[in-house]
Amino acid sequence: xxxxxxxxxxxxxxxxxxxxxxxxxxxxxxxxxxxxxxxxxxxxxxxxxxxxxxxxxxxxxxxxxxxxxxxxxxxxxxxxxxxxxxxxxxxxxxxxxxxxxxxxxxxxxxxxx
Amino acid sequence: xxxxxxxxxxxxxxxxxxxxxxxxxxxxxxxxxxxxxxxxxxxxxxxxxxxxxxxxxxxxxxxxxxxxxxxxxxxxxxxxxxxxxxxxxxxxxxxxxxxxxxxxxxxxxxxxxxx
Numbered sequence: 001x002x003x004x005x006x007x008x009x010x011x012x013x014x015x016x017x018x019x020x021x022x023x024x025x026x027x028x029x030x031x032x033x034x035x036x037x038x039x040x041x042x043x044x045x046x047x048x049x050x051x052x053x054x055x056x057x058x059x060x061x062x063x064x065x066x067x068x069x070x071x072x073x074x075x076x077x078x079x080x081x082x083x084x085x086x087x088x089x090x091x092x093x094x095x096x097x098x099x100x101x102x103x104x105x106x107x108x109x110x111x112x113x
Numbered sequence: 114x115x116x117x118x119x120x121x122x123x124x125x126x127x128x129x130x131x132x133x134x135x136x137x138x139x140x141x142x143x144x145x146x147x148x149x150x151x152x153x154x155x156x157x158x159x160x161x162x163x164x165x166x167x168x169x170x171x172x173x174x175x176x177x178x179x180x181x182x183x184x185x186x187x188x189x190x191x192x193x194x195x196x197x198x199x200x201x202x203x204x205x206x207x208x209x210x211x212x213x214x215x216x217x218x219x220x221x222x223x224x225x226x227x228x
Contacts, residue, residue, distance in 0.1 A: 040122065040220065040221075041220055042203060042218050042219050043203065043221075044218075045217050045218075048213070048215065048216070050213050050214065056211070056213055058215070058217075059217065094216075101147065101159040101162065102149075102157075102159075102205075102216060104157045105156075
């Protein structure tokens with residue numbers, strides 16, 4: 001089945017630690033996105049990528065980093081510089097077509113120990 | 114900067130009542146507009162979208178939305194809600210920004226429909 005796989009489902013981070021969230025898609029989509037979902041704040045864009053080896057900062061990129069070395073993979077690293085990392089993280093992808101919908105993964109809940 | 118505003122954060126309705134959820138965006142160029150829904154415990158899924166043509170678009174489950182360019186609005190409507198419409202609804206805008214497509218969402222509206 002085609003889709004987006006996020007792992008792990010739950011992740012715990014210790015103070016000062018970097019953690020990496022995985023996002024893999026087998027939909028052959030060019031564009032991939034990372035969002036952070038907090039209650040009452042909707043989905044806020046962290047980073048997005050339209051093609052391999054290229055990505056752009058979203059509205060809340062500080063404290064996060066990404067890479068796009070392969071079309072199907074877009075991992076997100078939450079660095080120690082992100083002071084409030086507890087949130088639900090969603091990865092999404094779409095075709096390059098301007099008017100297409102996003103396909104979402106099932107999300108990763110990150111909590112701080 | 115591109116932004117999306119949803120003014121109703123929580124809405125409670127009785128079954129059969131009519132629904133209208135507001136969405137306004139700020140962006141001067143060409144946009145594509147979307148409404149997504151997230152049912153409890155499920156992924157976000159697309160309700161409907163607008164990219165050109167008739168400004169009144171119809172989506173799944175009896176939902177519709179009207180794009181009013183002069184008001185930068187894309188309000189979601191349903192004539193008669195059902196208990197199963199209880200969910201969180203997100204408005205989204207996809208617009209070209211610095212040569213790339215930036216896809217951003219509003220803060221969401223939680224709808225509770227009472228049986």
